[in-house]
């Protein structure tokens with residue numbers, strides 16, 4: 233018996249993967265963007281694979297900006313990159 237696992241799409245490579253393998257990025261209703269490691273923050277969430285390749289793709293293609301409908305501050309990318317490196 234297998235539990236049904238939630239699937240989300242990565243903004244970098246565009247592949248759909250189990251939610252637990254992705255990192256969540258959340259925009260609050262005030263427009264703050266945070267890397268959400270708990271997966272519990274309220275707001276509009278986008279997902280990205282836990283690897284630098286997808287990070288670079290998402291940054292280059294501005295996939296995050298499109299998904300969040302705003303310009304993503306450089307600081308958010310920095311924070312995200314730190315999280316990715318920690319998990320390498």
Ligand SMILES: [Zn+2]
Nearest residue numbers: 242245281286
């Ligand atoms: Zn990806």
